[in-house]
Amino acid sequence: MSRFYITTPIYYVNDAPHAGHAYCTVNADALARFHRLRGDETFFLTGTDEHGQKVADAAAANGVSPQEWTDRTSARFREAWTALNINFDDFIRTTEPRHAVAVQSFLTKIYDNGYIYKDTYVGQYCVSCEDYFTAESAPEGTCPIHGKPLTEMEEENWFFQLSAFQDRLLEWYDATPGNVTPSTKRNEALGFIKGGLRDISITRTSISWGVPVPWDSDHVFYVWYDALINYLTAIGYGTDDARADSWWPSVNHLIGKEIIRFHCVWWPAMCMAAGIEPPAHVQVHGWLLVGGQKLSKTMAQQGQVRLTDIQPQALVAEYGVDPVRYYLLRETPLGTDGDFSLEALVQRYNTDLANNLGNLAARVATVVGSKCGGLSPAVPMDSVLAERAAVAVDAAAAAWENFQPHLALEATWKLIGDTNGFLEDNAPWKMEPGAEVEAVLGSALEALRIVTVLVSPAMPATADEIWRRLALDGTPTSVPLATATAWGQFPSGRAVVKGDPLFPRLATA
């Protein structure tokens, strides 16, 4: 049995959970669910990033301690993930004691290995931002955010010798062609490395809300540097090395394209410096964009609509959890940008969910009711649908394994279409009760059962419900994929229930 470790980035608590977070997290969840179904030992990690000056400031502005503030803001993400039926195995917070242990252990290792040194950081500082800017990002000598003149400041910092890892990173990229996908993003990361690496400052003295530097109590680690280490904290680095070794480095980091540099350059170099293998795989996804689509009042603030105004819970409340999950997984391939629109969501809902899947389940149940007394007939082994199902299962499984949920769902929906076509070809509603109609409906029911298994990573609640209506034993995921999708298992004599429409059609604007 193989193992599958997948992570999302840890989300910055000062942001409210929005559709962009949901996109990444739902994809990770579906991939994790697929691998569990496949029989892999699976570990799915998400969480929140809670350090840094901005968090401390926000806490102060709200009159609470930083810890209390992050307790509150971190909970918003948990609530969003509950609403989206995210089945993570661990939710890490960077303010947890276990994380401080891992960070200190990891960075002490790098320090002991000689890749951390003390130096004075000199830079152009914006007092309002409380941050430094480079000549490139602030060419006018003024803060690009506040427009105020920058002042030269210097601060004593600890630096990570990133520059020492350029060759090793290039060798690693050369030796592991699949380490970053898709390849366009991999090229981007390679470009960063080839462009030359500069050492990075990893501690601050001006900030107290962070993990203390064990060898210099005046400093805390800079927020990004501590954040990346969460991927090790959660598997027991520094506290349970046997467990950590069992999961590392076979990790899959699912990240947005804006943080390629951190995950594909810094992070592997940090791992090398600490004497461990770099992460096996980084899967980059693009951004969801909002193209001038008007959203309902419940979902958007007034004025311009941004993706970050779209709250996951509001989407779920309006459309249901599985339609939202389906839309996020089906519409935009991992790796490219996509356009987020309610119009497209409604279209996916009506076309794929109501007309295809929901209607298929309803019509099959109805004809089983009228022609077979509501009881499932035996499954014929020589059905044409058996071949179609095998094709769909193979294609869907391959797509899930390649981090292509949209293709997995496309393959699954092909089987739904094939089954609808099969019913048209055979028109069981015109037949007299008997062996012929039973063969047709036995095939249709079996195809629907397999569809239900294939759909389960994307829409777990829907899959459970169809399974229940089909009066099948257990759940769609209680048997491993390879076994569950073998043709011919639908037991005869089961009392199939039609039930209410799974996805009532939505009115289009």
Place this chain on the structure above:
RNA sequence: GGGGCUGUAGCUCAGUGGUUAGAGCAGGGGACUCAUAAUCCCUCGGUCGUGGGUUCGAUCCCCACCGGCCCUACCA
């Protein structure tokens, strides 16, 4: 300024150095009536961003330009 990505039917996207460039949805027509006015079949539809170049031949290779976007290092 530098680096990189991207521009294919109304929409979302596939795709290949070579006869008539594909899919889904939307649109049009037909069939059917078991089903959530669903389903199935047929069909309309593209100067493959613009201009050059390489080539016997380019949507796919190269260059320039135009449009959209990301990164530019400590702005999770």
